[in-house]
Amino acid sequence: FFLFAWSIPLVIAEFALGKRSRTGTIGTFRIFAGKNFAWMGLWTAWISTAIGFYYAVVAGWCLKYFQLGISNGLTGENVDTQQVWNEFLLSPGTVILFQFLVIAITLLAIWKGAKAIEKVNVVLMVSLFVLLFMSLGLSLYMDMEDGSLDGFLFMFTVKWSSLSDPAIWINGLSQSAWSCSAGMGMAITYSVYMRKDEDTTLNAFTMGLANNSISIIAGLTVLSAIFAVSENPLDTVTNGSSAITFLALPEVFAQAPGGSIGAWVMMTGFFLALSFAALTSMISTVELCVRNFVDHGYEREKSVLLTSIAIFIFGLPSALLWVTTSKEYSPDGTALPLFLEVQDHIWGYGLMFSGLFIAFTIWKYGYSKWQAQVEAGEAAPGLKGYLGVGVSAFRDDFINTGDNDIWIGRWWDVLLYLAFPFLFSVLIISYFGDMIASGGAEVWDPSNPKGVTIILLFWGIVAGGFIIFNRALVQRPLFRNVPEGAEVDISMLPGGSDDLVMTVGDTPENWSNELDPKLKPKLIIGTLLLSIVLAMMAQFGNSWLSESEGDFSVNVGLSDVEISDDDETATISLDEFPGWDDYDSAGGTGSVILWIAVAFASLSILLTILHHFTSIEVPKLNDNYIDIACLVSGFVMMISVIVWYTLLPDDTEFSDIGSTAIIAMIAGLFSMLAAGIGRFIDYSSVETVES
Incomplete structure (x- = not known):
């Protein structure tokens, strides 16, 4: 149901937006919504890339398990899948x-x-289907050995009483929203390369149905195999996706028919298919980010390399930090990557706002067209006129262009204007509502990495930074990648009157890097100041580690430990706390490294002021040295957290990394962002090579 109510309508919109704008997410919002809204495209690109930081780690798990499968590392009498996973x-x-x-x-x-992307994706997707069907055949064979198809029946038997449970519908909506990547900007990105006569509506339906088909095949493969060999299949399938994939399935596949050969084929085939699926998602994630760099005049190879390095560096915390076997989170001792889960907690639902921004752009276009026609005397004023002209404007002008075999009717308008805002509200309210209802008072504690406040804080900082950066962003030329014979009119859009929106190969006229020579250094200084403020919050915050039970809580900083019981709070220096020498040593080392990082950030500010705001000449000083100092500052801030975490005692009883440790990582991110601003707003180095 939600495939047709949410995912496909949004994908149709994305294809239409990208095919007309011929740019990535930033350029699309700039062209369709206007200069003031380019930051929405930046948000969309960021959310996809931020998810890519930790998704690369998850894809690595799939690749590792393929390697274990092909080397028989998951089969044998003495193989303990939990031990393999933990190790x-x-x-x-x-x-x-x-x-x-x-x-x-x-x-x-x-x-x-x-x-190249098209060739790789064709190979990967065809291989994925072949491998999945092979695995499905073996799973169904296993399920039929006892004369029944328990897994098949469990998957396709409808429990009608469950349909009255709102949680079922909300979970279905959530699954549909994420699985098709609707609103994520990927369809916008790929539509940049479409031919003029490409059928976008057919592609949208094909993409949605193919995605759900793969999900059904994979689900049937898993359930059939689990029900064939598991004594308690219901317990197994309710343990979460990671537990099913990396703990339960290896045990199940080890019992495949055909002995060791059958187990090898099943294990290798499934995890190779899973690796292929993960790689196709990673390719889309990286390309979405790269496309935005290329649109703004950067060479493709440099953009690919920069994006890949950034995803690797910012994915390291998810690979390294807060992997715990604590019984508080994992009663059976299974290792859990909690830092990765916190990142998903923060950025996963940011995808919903990407979809909202796409819908907003469509609503804005319809309203603007209706207003223009009212002023020209071509449309009636009032609600009736708006419903007659404005609501269908985007569909009439950019979807039903005559190139599609499937004609999109008013049902699409109803879904985008009525159903989408309702479903968006349901998702957000249910998400935060459940969190508040089950989290108690701690849900509002900013030191709680799984609370509401930390999500709103991170969203607010990122959105606020992007809104401030928007002014600089739209002062850079935007190059549309228009294939030969695919020229289209954008004069009716805000981007049509933007002198800096042009086609790849054109050279900007009457444009120079002197539009606002002080803008770049001001942005660098502002970003570094924010980085220093966050680093100081981390330096003096008492929530690097936290543990709580009822009214009793313990929060550990780099130099102090804060103990609270009911209304009483005591703060004690770590060096005075008996038996806490390791915590004191780890905190002291982390503190020194963090101070070094702050010193580099301060040096970056000083160099920026000297170079751009004074007449003092410093020999050989240029922007390259400022960028290097920013990068060093950011890298050292992140290293401070990693070193601190590594020096903690192995038998630590603390299971929670507090928000101040995460804030230190974010501080490092902003210092690195300052270096990125130094590179990104380099107006004198606009490339006009073919995309």
Whole structure:
């Protein structure tokens, strides 16, 4: 149901937006919604890339399990799948190696652009279908050995009483929203490369139905195999996706028919298919980010390399930090990557706002067209006129263009204007409502990494930063990638009157990097100041580690420990706390490294002021040295957290990394962003090579 009510309508909109704008997400919002809304495209690109930070780690898990499958590392009498999983996740070097391999494969796949991506995706998708059908056949054979198809029947038997449970519908909506990547900007990105007569509506339906078909095949494969061999299949399938994939399935596949050969084929085929699926998602994620760089005049190869390095570096915390076997989170001792889950907690629902921004752009276009026609005397004023002209404007002008075999009717308008805002509200309210209802008072504590406040804080900082950066963003030329014979009119759009929106190969006229020579250094200084403020919050915050039970809580900082019981709070220095020498040593080392990072950030500000705002001449000083100081500052801030975490005692009883440790990582991100601003707003180096 939600495939047709949410996912496909949004994908149709994305294809139409990208095919007309011929740019990535930033350019699309700039062209369709106007200069003031380019930041919405930046948000969309960021959410996809931020998800890519930790998704590369997850894709590495799939690749590792394919390697274990092909080397018979998951079969045999003495194989304990929980032990294999724990040893892998608790071996940072191995996790990072496979994370790196995923990113390296992705980089090679997209290095040369659209044609290379298309070839790689065709190979991967065809192989995925073949492998999944092979695995499905073996699973069904296993399920039929006892004379029944328990897994098949469980999957397709409808429990009608469950349809009255709102949670069922909300979960279905959530699954549909994420599985098709609707609103994520990927369809916008790929539609840049479409021919003029490409059928976007057929592609949208095909994409949605193919995605759901693969999901059904994969689900049937898993359930049939589990029901064939598991004594308690219901307990197994309700343990969460990671537990099913990496703990339960290896045990199930080890009992495949055909002995060791059958187990090898089943294990290898399934995890190879899973790796292919993960790689196709990574390719889309990286290409979405790269497309935005290329649109703004950067060479493709440099953009691919920069994006890949950034995804690797910012994915390291998800690979290294807060992997715990604490019984508080995992009663059976299974290793859980909690930092990764916190990142998903923060950025996963940001995808909903990407979809909202796409809908807003469509609503804005319809309203603007209706207003223009009212002023010209071509449309009636009032609600009746708006319903007659404005609501269908986007569909009439950009979807039903005559190039599609499927004509989209008013049902699409109803879904985008009525159903979408309702479903969006249901998702957001249910998400935060459940969190507030089950989290108690701690849900509002900013030191709670799984609370509401930390999500709103991160969303607010990122959105606020992008809104401020918007002014600089739209002062850079935007190059539309228009294939030969696919020229289209954008004069009716805000971007049509933007002198800096042009076609690839054109050279900007009456434009120079002197539009606002002080803008770049001001942005760099502002970003660095924010980084320093966050670093100071982390330096003096008492929530690097936290543990709570009822009214009793313990929060550990780099130098102090804060103990609260009911209304009483005591703060004690770590060096005075008996038996806490290791915590004191770890905190002291982390504190020194963080101070070094703050010193580099301060040096970056000083160099920026000297170079751009004074007449003092410093020999050989240029922007390259400022960018290097920013990068060093950001890198050292992130290193401070990693070193601190590594020096903690192995038998630590603390299971929660507090928000101040995460804030230190975010501080490092902003210092690196300052270096990115130094590179990004380099107006004198606009490339006009073919995309």
